[in-house]
Amino acid sequence: MFKPSRYLARIMGIDTVQRQSLISFSSTIGVTAVGFLSTMYFAHAVGPAVLGAYFIFVAFFGIFDLVGDGGFGGAVIKRISEGKEQNEYFSAFGVLRILLLVVSVAVLLLLEPFLVDLTSAGVFSWLIAALFVSVFTSTVSYSVYGSGKVGVYQLSGLFNNVLRIGLQVLAVFIGFGVAGLVGGFVAGLLAAGLFNLRFLDLRPALFEWRHLSSLLSFSVWTFLSSSGYLVFTYADTVLIGYFMADADVGIYRVALQLTTIATFITMALRITLFPRMSHWASHGEHDSIAASLTRAFTYSLLLAVPVLAGGWLLGERLLYFFYGASFAAGTPALAILLVVQVANVFMFLQTMTLNALDRPKDSFRVTAVAAVVNIGLNIAFIPLLGIVGAAVATLVTMVLNAGLAYRALSRVMPVGVERRPVGNIVAATLVMAGVIGLYTLFVPLTNVLTVLGAVLLGGGVYSVVLLRMDRSIHDELKDLTLKLGLPWPASL
Secondary structure, three states: OOOHHHHHHHHHOOOHHHHHHHHHHHHHHHHHHHHHHHHHHHHHHHHHHHHHHHHHHHHHHHHHHHHHHOOHHHHHHHHHHOOOOHHHHHHHHHHHHHHHHHHHHHHHHHHHHHOHHHHHHOOHHHHHHHHHHHHHHHHHHHHHHHOOOHHHHHHHHHHHHHHHHHHHHHHHHHOOOHHHHHHHHHHHHHHHHHHHHOOOOOOOOOOOHHHHHHHHHHHHHHHHHHHHHHHHHHHHHHHHHHHOOHHHHHHHHHHHHHHHHHHHHHHHHHHHHHHHHHHHHHOOOHHHHHHHHHHHHHHHHHHHHHHHHHHHHHHHHHHHHHHOHHHHHHHHHHHHHHHHHHHHHHHHHHHHHHHHOOOHHHHHHHHHHHHHHHHHHHHHHHHHHOHHHHHHHHHHHHHHHHHHHHHHHHOOOOOOOOHHHHHHHHHHHHHHHHHHHHHHHHOOOOOHHHHHHHHHHHHHHHHHHHHHHOHHHHHHHHHHHHHOOOOOOOOO
């Protein structure tokens, strides 16, 4: 008989990094699965133009929320994770966040006449509401994360996304269109803050100038570095909206969303490892950081490489059947963006490690160069090549960012990949690609069921071949599965 308390005890008995990574990975899969299904519904219900307007809203929220954060979010996570004067840093961050909200909203109001995409879609007031809610949510959530409660932070993200998507689906079904999408976004953001508040142990306390100064010394570089990352995230969206139509934004962002499957493990490990690496760095344990980073590369590529191959083979059919005929136009961009996600593995993990080592200046220098190049390439390529140009610009600059991050990090500690496991991943992917190719020769991909059959067959072949080829990955996954009390196939 299934007993939740016994199962929870099993989970808590797993190694901390494995447990938190498992929670993050599981929640990412759940959120993404629900997100994909909802986006498919939105794509059919409202079309690419309304989706494009929503994606533009999200892009501008990201930009102005960064102004309102000022880099202090990353700084407070770092300082609280160090375990000293946590209440003081928590309070200082809250005050700074309120002050910066005033600045960001003032700038937004001044720019209102020029933000035609937002005002014409009727979401400008929603953007201001989202920024107010973000102050509360980020103050509470970052403090919980910095306190080491990674699982709570991850679950709040799951709660945010599930509630947001549920409300968005209901609102679109009723007929609210883009207003329903952005309203659900704001509600989910608020829910995440309330969830984290329940687990917040820190309390307001008097702080001194040195606390502000300490946050400022770190935040300057994290703000600038985050600005660079924001370029990668939203510059293409904003510039496609400027040079092209909202529908083109919708097609491009749907293709980009589909490629994010490749980063499930990367994002889970990034969230889990940062507080631990920060702690190791404060105690000079660089060997532990280097070993964890190397293994993180392997486990990230475990998913990113087969998704790349599968996307190349099945991408057009996936877009056509899952999102609609109009979204199949994003296939060429999808092929390029899949490669972007492989480069993301190295960029994400290396810049995260630089910040954990308290070297945000290096992280900024790396990202700043790539960000400037990204904007220039987007401006040059989008008018000529459309959304494919945006994908090419993103790929070039992501590879550049990953290379510069490697150069900066390798000066501090050894950085490398596990050649044999990565080689096994590539070999298993090639076998998978061959099987999918044979499948499509005998089974035409004329409906959603045949496409799903190809996906499931490819995933099964890849998993079996890899686990038989690589005993280290096999043994780690088997050990984790058995610790959870789940069955492991005897044939493996």
